[in-house]
Amino acid sequence: MPMIRRLRRAMRRAYRRPTIDLSHPSRSPLGSSVVNCVVYEDGVRKPSDGDAREALRQVRKTGRGFVWVGLHEPTEAEFAVFASLFGLHPLAVEDAVQAHQRPKVQRYELRDEPGRVGGAVLFTVLKTCRYAGHESAASEIVDTGEVMVFTGPDFVITVRHGRHGSLGPVREALEEHPEQLAKGPAAVLHAIADQVVDAYLAVTDAVESDVDDAENAVFSDNARQADAGRIYLLKRELLELKRAVGPLERPMRSLATSPLPPVGPEIRPYFRDVADHVARVNEQIGTYDALLDSILQAHLAQVTVAQNEDMRRITAWAAIIAVPTMVCGVYGMNFDHMPELRWTYGYPLVIGVMATACALIHRSFRRNGWL
Structure with missing residues (x-):
């Protein structure tokens, strides 16, 4: 019943959405959530005034290149503009606005309306992670956010939630390699996924140092000074990291092996490398979690012996x-x-x-x- 009600709400929003005039940037209620709106043709950035409708019209007129729109925590009204313009599925739109979604890759058909390019759009949800350190025992070690990516035949829409995970470095790195950017929107999706997974590797390396410190504290001469709360906090943060990384391995494998338009065969091998890195991170998380279990049990045993x-x-x-x-x-x-x-x-x-x-x-x- 909850799923049926959710579908009904989404369909009502999709078909009762008011018409919004995007003919001029000054009358386009894009709000402050728009980070960038750029046109790329043959891997080269083209001059643009930042108007999404004009950028999309330019791309579809020439039949070359794609539009990349970057958003940061848009409201429902702000994102409705782009949902209507690019023909996004209402269920994916709802997930992108509300955030707090499970990592996944879903395929939707573009809404068939006059003047629109037919085909499919991939909706990808990625959890971003950052090692935040630990100023106190109650602080969070791993800070998480989200990046949603709509990958269509001639556009990419990125929606970022959270204080970190900026996609500016990804854009700059791709613009330095136009041959990769010329592969189309799928190249942008790969670059974003690659940056997110690389951040996972950096976080696990930092967490490994914390696990080593906890192990040394438990088996040192002053074992009584080891903090069980600190060990538990590490386990909780590993669980948060596992929720971000665990569900991502299968979607990355699908992008690397299955024909999922608009991901073409020339870009699939790149996703295989990302999937391998995700598998490595999953293994590391499992190893650290098991090690923390042993450390916690050893600490409790030492406390019992001391008592x-x-x-x-x-x-x-x-x-x-x-x-x-x-x-x-x-x-x-x-x-x-x-x-x-x-x-x-x-x-x-x-x-x-x-x-x-x-x-x-x-x-x-x-x-x-x-x-």
Whole structure:
């Protein structure tokens, strides 16, 4: 029932969306979410005034190149402009605006309207990750965000959510290699996926250092100072990283092996390399998670052993103190006829007996390792 209601809401938004005039940039309510709108032809950036409708008209008039529109956390009203212009599926549009989606690759058909290029569009969701460090035990080590990519036959729309994961370096790197950019929108999708996965590798390397520090702290001479909360925080952040990386391996394999337009055969081998890196990161995360389990168990075992040693020491001292307590307790009873009550050397003798007994018990506990 929730899925049916969601479909109905999306369809209502798709067919009741108001008509918006995009004929002039000044009347285009694109808002502040637009980062860039660029036309590329044969891998070369073309002059553009930043108007999405004019850029798309230019590309479809010549039949060459593609449009790359970059957005950052657009509102529903802002993104409705591009959804209507490029013919995006309403379900994908809803996911792109709301964010907090699972990493995936989905194929949608472009809405068939006059003047539109037919074909399919790939909707790709990628989780971005950044190593944030740890100023305190309660801080997050891994900071996550999202990048959604609409890859069509003649356009790329990127929607970024979060404070990091800027795609500016990707754009600059691609513009320095026009032969790669000339492969079309699929080359942009590969470059974005490659940057995201490279960030995963950097994060796992940093987390590995934290895992090593936790291991050294647990097995050091001051093992009691190891922080179990710190180990648990590492496990929780690894789980967050696993949620970002784990679901991505299968989609990357699909892009590398399956015919999914607009990803052509000339770009598929590049996705195979990305899929291999994702598999490597998944293996590293699994290894670190298992290692943290062992470290946490070892730490808890050490804490238990230390507590047992403390209890043995307390018990040993209690046993030593019990001897004089017993003797003093006997002579503290109110009886008239007790031995040596009026003997001159009675008191020194009792003290000597208690001291000797305590020394013998202490020596015995030391030999057995209790003290």
